[in-house]
Amino acid sequence: MLTAAEALACLAAPSSAEDWSPLNGSCPLVIDLATADPALPLPPAVARALRELACASVAFCPTAQGADSALARAADLVVTDSESLATVEEAVARNPIASLLLVQSLRVEGRSLHEALVAESLAYSTLQAGPEFARWLAQAGEAARGKPTDEGDSTAAVEATREGELLRLELNRPQRHNAFSTALRDALAEALAVVVADDSIARVELRGRGPCFSSGGDLAEFGTLDDPATAHAVRSTRNVGRLLAACGDRVTAFVHGHNLGAGVELPAFAGRVVARADTSFALPELEMGLLPGAGGTASLPARIGRQRTAWLALSGVTITAQTALDWGLVDEICSWD
Numbered sequence: 001m002l003t004a005a006e007a008l009a010c011l012a013a014p015s016s017a018e019d020w021s022p023l024n025g026s027c028p029l030v031i032d033l034a035t036a037d038p039a040l041p042l043p044p045a046v047a048r049a050l051r052e053l054a055c056a057s058v059a060f061c062p063t064a065q066g067a068d069s070a071l072a073r074a075a076d077l078v079v080t081d082s083e084s085l086a087t088v089e090e091a092v093a094r095n096p097i098a099s100l101l102l103v104q105s106l107r108v109e110g111r112s113l114h115e116a117l118v119a120e121s122l123a124y125s126t127l128q129a130g131p132e133f134a135r136w137l138a139q140a141g142e143a144a145r146g147k148p149t150d151e152g153d154s155t156a157a158v159e160a161t162r163e164g165e166l167l168r169l170e171l172n173r174p175q176r177h178n179a180f181s182t183a184l185r186d187a188l189a190e191a192l193a194v195v196v197a198d199d200s201i202a203r204v205e206l207r208g209r210g211p212c213f214s215s216g217g218d219l220a221e222f223g224t225l226d227d228p229a230t231a232h233a234v235r236s237t238r239n240v241g242r243l244l245a246a247c248g249d250r251v252t253a254f255v256h257g258h259n260l261g262a263g264v265e266l267p268a269f270a271g272r273v274v275a276r277a278d279t280s281f282a283l284p285e286l287e288m289g290l291l292p293g294a295g296g297t298a299s300l301p302a303r304i305g306r307q308r309t310a311w312l313a314l315s316g317v318t319i320t321a322q323t324a325l326d327w328g329l330v331d332e333i334c335s336w337d
Helices: 004-012 044-052 070-074 082-094 096-107 113-128 131-145 182-197 228-237 240-246 296-304 306-315 321-327
Strands: 029-032 057-060 077-079 158-163 166-171 203-208 251-255 258-260 272-275 280-282
Touching (some): 004 044, 044 070, 057 070, 057 082, 077 082, 077 306, 082 306, 096 113, 096 306, 113 296, 158 182, 166 182, 182 240, 240 296, 272 321
Parallel strands (some): 057 077, 251 272, 258 280
Antiparallel strands (some): 158 166
């Protein structure tokens, strides 16, 4: 852990990219800002070095004084206690390459939604071909990942019901906790494409049947595409997040239960998110050697900021509906049948 002065000196050095990298095991870069002067200036060269750093930068701020500094605001994430810091350090140590691509995907300010989604997909595809995802696949095995259940199933993956100006869309794979399979993605993309094209649909309600809104990507399909490059082409062609964003001002997402990955990332594109009190959220992708790949590096920072997004993804922690409301991830907590 470096002091603020040590960090400024290290980051100003021309060798900073070489000194802090997953390739030599010296990551993340942790800066102790417990006693940092809030007025401490951040030289442009240091700010640039932080943006270009080949690892995550973590500001350790156990006091409000340090959190108010420019150095803390420029870091990839802020932690306020030793337990949280240890959680992040352990996560980065297990998957240093995935953690690097995660923070790089979150650092660029002022991108268009299209640029953000393309950058995320390219990073995700890169990780699919990497050693950390391969290790997870080998460890998970078929038994842990489960078996595909859509084959031969004539049930609609998404149920669409229209009443006048209202379109109700319900994710309909309750037996798989609405895991985001190819079939579900295609059905939801087709329904949202209709919404984008049809201005007579004034309101859309997006829900999930069963125990939760969505448990995220269908693990049974992980690693089954022929190659990551084709997977990127698929995400570029049919992207549910992009379609949701295009009609988001008309969409209210109703979420419940324990939601993972895409079940967190996709509702964040909606203009309004309503959560039941039993709702919780987590981003588990890093533990698989991946990063959020359903648009989360674009949708979540827009709602909760890049540092909280980085914290959720790096730590893998579960947050409650109340925390999500406090942060702005959801807009309302209420009950429904």
